[in-house]
Amino acid sequence: MNTVVSEPIVVMPVARKDGSYALRLCLSQGELSIGMMKRVMDVMTAYGLPTLRATTGQRMNLEGIPKDKLDEIVNALGTAVEKCPPGVSVCPGSAECRYGQQETRELGRKLTSLVKENGPYPFKVKSGVSGCSFGCGLSFVRDIGLVGKSTGWDLYFGGSATSNPGPGVALGKKLHEDEVLDRVRQALAFYKENGKKGERIGSMVRRLGHEAVAESLK
Ligand code: SF4
Structure with missing residues (x-):
C-alpha cells in the first residue's frame, strides 16, 4: 500500500x-x-x-x-496568514461537466493571480467562474463574474449575495480569454480609483451608475 x-x-x-x-x-x-x-x-x-x-x-x-x-x-x-488570498469560486467547467461551454480551472487560476496582483482594493473582491449560463461558480452574484458561452466569456461586475443582493452588471459579452481578463483589470482599476473604503463593488456601481463603469472601459 x-x-x-x-x-x-x-x-x-x-x-x-x-x-x-x-x-x-x-x-x-x-x-x-x-x-x-x-x-x-x-x-x-x-x-x-x-x-x-x-x-x-x-x-x-x-x-x-x-x-x-x-x-x-x-x-x-x-x-x-492574516487573510487568505482573494476568493474565486470555480465550477468544474467543460472538462468535467456535460453542460460546460468553457474550461474554467485555468482561467480561474489566472483570475486569482490578476485579482491578487492588482490589489489592494477598497474592500474585499470575490470572483466566480462558471463554465455555462447555469452559473454554478456563483458568477452572477460575485464582485467579478465570468460566464462561459460557446464563443467566449461574458463578464459581470458588482454582483452580490449578501446585503443589497443582486446580479452584477454586464461589462462584455462573448469575450476572448485575454480580452475578458484585460477588461477585469480595467474594471478593478476603476474600483480602486472610485470605490470608497469599505464599499463593495456592487454598492459603488449603484452609487455611480452602470454607465460610468462602462464608459471607463472604452
Ligand atoms: S455552471 Fe454548472 S452546469 Fe455549467 S459547466 Fe459549471 S457546473 Fe456545469
Missing part, C-alpha cells in the same frame, strides 16, 4: 463569538490534496477536533479550536 505523505496547509484564524477559533484552510478552487487531507485528519485526531465545514467560497473551516491551543494547532497544520 502507498504511504501518504502529509502536506502543510496555509490557514487563516477566525475568532468565534464563544472565544474559540476556526481555522480557514486557504484552498485554491476548493481542492484538497490527499496529503493535505492526511494533515487535517492527523490534526483533528490528535486534538479531538469534531468538525471540518465547507464554506460558500470553496474553502473549509476547521471549527472548535480552543484559544490556548491555537498556535500549536496552526503549527501542526502549516502556516498562518
